Amino acid sequence: SDQFEKFTNFCVINKEYDSVSFDEKQISTGKAVQGIDGIGIIVNNKLCSSKKEIEELINLNRLLTVTFVLIQSKTSSKFEGTQIDNFFRWTKVFFDENPKIFTTDEMKNFIEMKEFIYKNSKYMKERNPICNLYFCTTGKWIDDDKNLNKIISTNKRELDSLNLFDKIEFFATDSKKIQKLYRKTK
Numbered sequence: 001s002d003q004f005e006k007f008t009n010f011c012v013i014n015k016e017y018d019s020v021s022f023d024e025k026q027i028s029t030g031k032a033v034q035g036i037d038g039i040g041i042i043v044n045n046k047l048c049s050s051k052k053e054i055e056e057l058i059n060l061n062r063l064l065t066v067t068f069v070l071i072q073s074k075t076s077s078k079f080e081g082t083q084i085d086n087f088f089r090w091t092k093v094f095f096d097e098n099p100k101i102f103t104t105d106e107m108k109n110f111i112e113m114k115e116f117i118y119k120n121s122k123y124m125k126e127r128n129p130i131c132n133l134y135f136c137t138t139g140k141w142i143d144d145d146k147n148l149n150k151i152i153s154t155n156k157r158e159l160d161s162l163n164l165f166d167k168i169e170f171f172a173t174d175s176k177k178i179q180k181l182y183r184k185t186k
Helices: 002-016 051-061 081-094 105-119 146-160 175-185
Strands: 038-043 046-048 066-074 130-137 167-173
Touching: 002 038, 002 066, 002 130, 002 175, 038 051, 038 105, 046 051, 051 105, 066 081, 081 105, 081 130, 081 146, 146 167, 167 175
Parallel strands: 066 130, 130 167
Antiparallel strands: 038 046, 038 066
């Protein structure tokens, strides 16, 4: 499962951040983090790994365009509502004003970057950040699963009610989509 997390993190960030290479460690949330396996924070078209990098981009551009990419990976053979709901719950905790429940150094760094971005919202001249959520599994996504779609729409509404984002997208990423994402990395 650890290898699958690294693999899906690599494939998703490669899609979101069109770059030749990046350090996969900079998107890992660390060992035993609940609900979120990878986070990419793309600021002004650069995948950032520290508050200092974001500060340099603000000083250089006097502008902030941000995309948060959160990834949850499961090796299960199907999409499960409780797992998707759990992913959203931990995403809401991450964007909460007091996300102290996360204890890994990696998550503390992501939280520091997120807080710095919102403290500098005056530089968001074009739009609020975008939040792209990827739930990846080796199963097959069924588009017309009413229960799963209800869980997703309800949670997206709750996340949207935080008024932090310009747009929130949820990507149910099944085995075929993961394969396509991988091929695009080549």
